[in-house]
Amino acid sequence: MTSQTIAGASGTFAIGGDLPVNRLGYGTMQLTGPGVWGEPRDPQAAAAVLRRAVELGVNFIDTADSYGPYVAEPLIYRALAPYADDLVIATKAGFTRQGPNKWTPVGRPEYLRQQTEMSLRILGVERIDLQQLHRIDPTVPLEDQVGELKLLQDEGKIRHIGLSEVSVDDVEAASKIITVASVQNLFNLARRDAEPLLDYATERGIAFIPWFPLATGKLLGDGGPLAELAAKHNASASQLALAWLLRRSPAMLPIPGTSSIEHLEDNLRAAELELTDAEYDELTAV
Numbered sequence: 137m138t139s140q141t142i143a144g145a146s147g148t149f150a151i152g153g154d155l156p157v158n159r160l161g162y163g164t165m166q167l168t169g170p171g172v173w174g175e176p177r178d179p180q181a182a183a184a185v186l187r188r189a190v191e192l193g194v195n196f197i198d199t200a201d202s203y204g205p206y207v208a209e210p211l212i213y214r215a216l217a218p219y220a221d222d223l224v225i226a227t228k229a230g231f232t233r234q235g236p237n238k239w240t241p242v243g244r245p246e247y248l249r250q251q252t253e254m255s256l257r258i259l260g261v262e263r264i265d266l267q268q269l270h271r272i273d274p275t276v277p278l279e280d281q282v283g284e285l286k287l288l289q290d291e292g293k294i295r296h297i298g299l300s301e302v303s304v305d306d307v308e309a310a311s312k313i314i315t316v317a318s319v320q321n322l323f324n325l326a327r328r329d330a331e332p333l334l335d336y337a338t339e340r341g342i343a344f345i346p347w348f349p350l351a352t353g354k355l356l357g358d359g360g361p362l363a364e365l366a367a368k369h370n371a372s373a374s375q376l377a378l379a380w381l382l383r384r385s386p387a388m389l390p391i392p393g394t395s396s397i398e399h400l401e402d403n404l405r406a407a408e409l410e411l412t413d414a415e416y417d418e419l420t421a422v
């Protein structure tokens with residue numbers, strides 16, 4: 137396997153049935169300042185991480201208007217435009233920001249439209265490949281929120297629509313109005329609450345995008361739960377965590393986040409790591 141195609145070794149999944157991506161992608165939340173707020177300390181280094189990801193075969197990048205806010209999307213544009221034909225950028229709308237680590241959902245249709253228009257402008261694209269409702273706003277009827285995304289899709293501004301942090305019931309309710317192409321929920325070896333949603337998505341060909349696939353790094357490190365197994369299998373802890381996710385479902389599209397090229401390269405090597413049944417079971421039992 138050449139380094140150029142390393143992400144390709146994770147296999148492909150067609151989002152919405154017609155948008156193929158290498159399953160091991162990259163999440164951009166770590167590219168902003170602390171608390172997902174403001175500019176990164178070193179914007180050149182952030183751009184270098186993005187370019188290296190694409191060089192290594194990543195063609196699925198997850199971002200959001202609210203990362204920064206308006207920091208991750210412009211970084212993607214500056215680092216990667218003009219985009220490779222096969223690059224799929226998934227963004228999100230529906231979270232407002234009040235400061236570092238502060239997030240408030242706003243799902244009013246006019247806001248979702250504004251933010252979709254802003255993402256089109258900032259990413260420099262005519263259509264967003266995958267627009268995800270970042271959170272369902274409990275104060276706004278669901279049909280108004282997904283209904284507005286459907287209107288934007290009908291207008292040709294969004295290709296596919298996804299949901300984030302949802303239940304099976306939410307997906308079923310939204311499916312009365314839209315075709316749900318993806319769901320993005322917290323999921324990793326240590327947090328598997330979203331298992332029913334994962335199984336539901338897998339059965340229906342809906343992409344499952346696990347956020348915090350590395351438990352924000354807590355699964356890693358010398359004293360972490362994977363350290364011993366990693367030493368035994370001659371792999372890094374992050375590779376084991378990601379290989380386990382990839383093996384767990386063919387619809388799984390992990391988007392590990394990092395601000396470091398070294399960590400990026402380490403993570404992407406998980407694509408080439410084939411777990412035996414015994415190794416998979418051993419990890420499942422962690």
Ligand SMILES: NC(=O)c1ccc[n+]([C@@H]2O[C@H](COP(=O)([O-])OP(=O)(O)OC[C@H]3O[C@@H](n4cnc5c(N)ncnc54)[C@H](OP(=O)(O)O)[C@@H]3O)[C@@H](O)[C@H]2O)c1
Nearest residue numbers: 163164165347348349350351352353374392393394395399
């Ligand atoms: N839908 C949602 O509500 C939602 C919420 C959160 C995140 N997300 C998405 O999910 C993506 C992934 O989540 P995440 O980035 O927050 O968490 P993550 O992927 O679980 O972990 C990232 C953390 O792990 C560290 N790390 C990464 N690779 C490493 C390695 N090989 N060795 C050691 N440390 C490593 C990173 O630090 P370094 O920078 O030092 O490598 C960072 O602190 C985000 O980027 C974002 O796109 C979505």
